[in-house]
Amino acid sequence: MAERLNLPRMSDTMEEGVIANLLIKVGDIVKPGTVVAEVETDKATMDFESFQSGEVLYVAAKSGDSIPVNGLLAILGKKGEDFQSLLSETPPATSLAKEEAKVEVKQEVDTPIIAAPIASHVVSGDQRLKASPLAKNIAKEKGISLTNLVGSGEDGRIVKKDVESYQGHTGAANSANVLQNLPIGQESFEDLPLSQMRKVIAKRLAESMYSAPHFYLTIEVNMDNAKLAREQMNGVSPVKISFNDIVIKACAIALKKHPFVNASWLGDKIRINHHVNIGMAVAVPDGLVVPVIRSADLLSLSQIAASSKSYAEKAKNKQIMPDDMKGNTFSISNLGMMGIEEFTAIINTPDACILAVGAMKEIAGVKNGQIVPTSVMKLTLSCDHRVVDGAVGSAFLADVKKYIENPVNMLV
Numbered sequence: 001m002a003e004r005l006n007l008p009r010m011s012d013t014m015e016e017g018v019i020a021n022l023l024i025k026v027g028d029i030v031k032p033g034t035v036v037a038e039v040e041t042d043k044a045t046m047d048f049e050s051f052q053s054g055e056v057l058y059v060a061a062k063s064g065d066s067i068p069v070n071g072l073l074a075i076l077g078k079k080g081e082d083f084q085s086l087l088s089e090t091p092p093a094t095s096l097a098k099e100e101a102k103v104e105v106k107q108e109v110d111t112p113i114i115a116a117p118i119a120s121h122v123v124s125g126d127q128r129l130k131a132s133p134l135a136k137n138i139a140k141e142k143g144i145s146l147t148n149l150v151g152s153g154e155d156g157r158i159v160k161k162d163v164e165s166y167q168g169h170t171g172a173a174n175s176a177n178v179l180q181n182l183p184i185g186q187e188s189f190e191d192l193p194l195s196q197m198r199k200v201i202a203k204r205l206a207e208s209m210y211s212a213p214h215f216y217l218t219i220e221v222n223m224d225n226a227k228l229a230r231e232q233m234n235g236v237s238p239v240k241i242s243f244n245d246i247v248i249k250a251c252a253i254a255l256k257k258h259p260f261v262n263a264s265w266l267g268d269k270i271r272i273n274h275h276v277n278i279g280m281a282v283a284v285p286d287g288l289v290v291p292v293i294r295s296a297d298l299l300s301l302s303q304i305a306a307s308s309k310s311y312a313e314k315a316k317n318k319q320i321m322p323d324d325m326k327g328n329t330f331s332i333s334n335l336g337m338m339g340i341e342e343f344t345a346i347i348n349t350p351d352a353c354i355l356a357v358g359a360m361k362e363i364a365g366v367k368n369g370q371i372v373p374t375s376v377m378k379l380t381l382s383c384d385h386r387v388v389d390g391a392v393g394s395a396f397l398a399d400v401k402k403y404i405e406n407p408v409n410m411l412v
Contacts, residue, residue, distance in 0.1 A: 001077065001081075002054075002057060002077030002081045005072070005075065007067045007069060007072075007073050009069045009070075011041050013043070014043075015042075018039065018064070018067075018196055019039060019062065019073075020039060020040045020063065021037065021038040022037050022059070022061065024074060026056050026058065027055065028056045029056075030050050030054060030056060032051055032052065034049065034050045036048055037073065040197075042196040044318055044320050045318045052076050054077050056074055057081060058074060059073075061073055075087075130151060131146055131149075131159075132159050132160065134159075135159050135162060144166055149163065195287070197288075204349065208346050214346070214347060216344050216381065217394055218381075219381075219397045219398070219400075220376050221376065221379060221401050221404050223376060223377050224375055226404050226407055230407075237302040242305065243377075244308065245308055246404060248293065248296055248332060249301050251400055253410055254396055254400045254403065255396075257399060260352065260388055261383075261392065261396045262329050263329075263387050263388075264329065264350040264351060266350060270386075270387055275295060276295065276296050277328050277330075278328065278331065279292045279328030279331035279351075280331070281333040281334070284315050289315045291320055291324045291325055292324065292325060292326065294327065328351060330351055331347075331355070333354060333355070333356050335358065336357050336360060337359070340358055342356075342358045342378045343356050343358065345380070346382065347383075352384045353384065356382065357377070358379070360376070361376060361377075363376055379397065381393050381396065
């Protein structure tokens with residue numbers, strides 16, 4: 001009996017998927033486990049494996065089409081079997097080709113500004129100029145040749161106002177000449193269609209920013225001891241430990257001491273999480289993904305480093321799975337490697353907080369009464385005021401600072 005091969009929900013927030021690459025055609029034989037399409041979801045591009053078997057009798061979409069969850073991709077059955085009744089039950093896929101405007105360049109050519117012609121009065125040598133004595137004196141004082149003036153008095157007589165207005169006219173003429181020589185530019189733009197990931201990022205971050213009352217706390221951390229400790233740890237660690245790994249570990253330990261920072265806002269209740277799952281923001285070409293390091297408080301620094309590197313590689317290669325991005329109780333965003341010294345991040349709901357990590361920089365510090373170079377880094381905590389108050393967030397940051405400035409505290 002013919003049956004529909006529908007697009008399943010491949011992530012918890014997925015509402016539709018884009019067929020990045022259709023791998024079947026009419027007449028192909030499909031078995032359970034056969035990859036029938038590569039589907040771009042709101043979080044990653046994933047393989048769609050069939051759980052059904054049969055010959056492909058009909059294909060309802062093509063590469064580039066957008067299909068809603070549970071929408072029809074194909075019909076499987078026995079060769080020659082009637083499947084028309086199944087078609088009427090399913091709305092057609094919406095083609096992105098129809099929705100996407102191809103790169104559209106609009107040009108608007110500015111109309112050049114042409115200066116009004118400047119009137120001039122040329123007088124031959126034997127022609128006498130008519131000008132009032134006052135006009136002559138003013139022209140002489142200002143170094144203006146009467147031959148450049150056009151008289152507005154009786155019979156073309158040059159009067160005072162003609163001389164005085166000549167200065168303004170010259171200014172206007174010069175401005176007009178400058179404008180006339182401006183390059184004629186063009187305005188252009190390009191409209192890009194939204195990817196599934198970008199749609200979800202826009203929706204979720206807008207909801208977070210406008211529903212959760214954010215406030216921000218910033219603290220400066222001395223990184224001198226962390227630099228020395230990292231160098232020593234990397235001498236024995238099987239995986240290179242980064243400063244971000246140290247921040248993750250420090251936050252994980254501090255979160256156990258401050259449960260409201262490790263909480264979730266659920267509308268009618270606040271959930272205090274007893275486990276510590278830290279989401280780390282990773283930039284990808286299409287936007288941003290947040291893989292989760294689970295039970296981070298129980299992991300060693302080298303284990304955290306290995307997890308961080310693995311997730312970063314999977315995210316950049318579009319191999320990360322939806323389950324890798326579930327269950328975060330706290331999130332960290334680091335732009336320090338891009339030279340950003342300080343910034344504020346939008347909370348990754350339903351988390352109560354997110355930490356923004358800035359770049360390390362050298363400043364002149366004072367130690368034992370002496371001015372010495374000191375490495376510092378700024379951390380900014382974004383808090384949901386519905387869950388976390390200022391004193392709670394400040395106490396959490398103070399503990400994070402303590403652990404980073406003296407990494408040995410994280411080992412006892």
